[in-house]
Amino acid sequence: MDKVKRIGMLTSGGDSPGMNAAVVSVARCAMRKGFQLMGIKRGYNGLLGLSENPEDDIEYLDPETVLDIMDMRGTYLRTARCLPFLQPEVRAKAAEDLRRQGIQALVVIGGDGSYHGALELCKLGIPCIGIPGTIDNDLRYTEATLGYDTAVNVCVEAVRSIRATSRSHDRPAVVQVMGRNCGDIAMRTAIATGAEMVIVPEMEWDLEEVADRLKFLISKGNTRATLVISEHCWHKMKPFDWRKVIAEGGFIIHDDDPLNAERLALVLKLLSHTEARATVIGYTQRGAIPTAYDSAFAFEAGRMAVDLLSGDTSSFEDGFAIGVRDGRVYSTPFAEALDDTKPKFFDKDLYRLINSL
Secondary structure, three states, X not given: OOOOOEEEEEEOOOOOOOHHHHHHHHHHHHHHHOOEEEEEOOHHHHHHOOOOOHHHOEEEEOOOOOOOOXXXXXXXXXXXXXXXXXXXXXXXXXXXXXXXXXXXXXXXXXXXXHHHHHHHHHHOOOXXXXXXXXXXXXXXXXXXOEOHHHHHHHHHHHHHHXXXXXXXXXXXXXXXXXXXXXXHHHHHHHHHHOOOEEEOOOOOEOHHHHHHHHHHHHHOOOOOOEEEEEOOOHHHEOOOOHHHHXXXXXXXXXXXXOOOHHHHHHHHHHHHOOOOEEEEOHHHHOOOOOOHHHHHHHHHHXXXXXXXXXXXXXXXXXXXXXXXXXXXXXXXXXXXXXXXOOOOOOOHHHHHHHOOO
């Protein structure tokens, strides 16, 4: 194909800290290479022209336009899920529309689903580069994703504050963090804060054992123990009739009520005879200003994306995903990045250590 002169860029899936810093990096490096950068709004939806006004779908990005967004929370380009993009005919139309607008390549910031969309566009002749934008750190090929470090720092600050008030009131805390099906945020938060217990989706767990562990800690004088739990860990719990515990404690519970952080804290309160309280940190993990690590990663990833598109893009059938290996930024084909036969590393020994100290 002809030498790339115009690049498109979008953010897709859940927003993560550092997305805007990556946009700024690509914009600055693109200008240095003599490329034009077009910002596509609301993920893959912007490729489909779903807005009433064209300027709501795509805009020209130059360094002056994005000058002040590097430390901005959220994503300047907005983000959204795009179910229609799962259809082959929709993707074909999107590729044709990109060509008609003179956009010869695409930089996609997002997670697993966003990468699959980018890979399909590569097969349609649109060279794509992926930057891993997700706080969950759930992509197998990279040691870190953009926003993960920031999310951990938000959780660490929150847990430190919670432990302070737990100490003041002599009561344990259950703290839920995000991460989807990956327990990295929970693990890193527990390590950094000295939390006495952690539950993650990767490991089977026993509610009675957690209650016994809490009772043991209390008996040793630790009346402010912290349990960090990762969202979506509930399916790994061993069978236990926790609803019966709540009902026998005099609280109303229904058969269709799911177990959550608040109910887990209540069960622990009833089983351990202590005033356990629950906190769900929630979307503050996504909406924070990026840490120095995430900002630096965004800069290096943006530079690498532009460098890759500056070379020969005729063999971009698989595209490239940018990640971190051995602490250094690198690139690998999408097919390898999305290879689910390679399990993501999880340190089981470290998990057991946290829950035993």
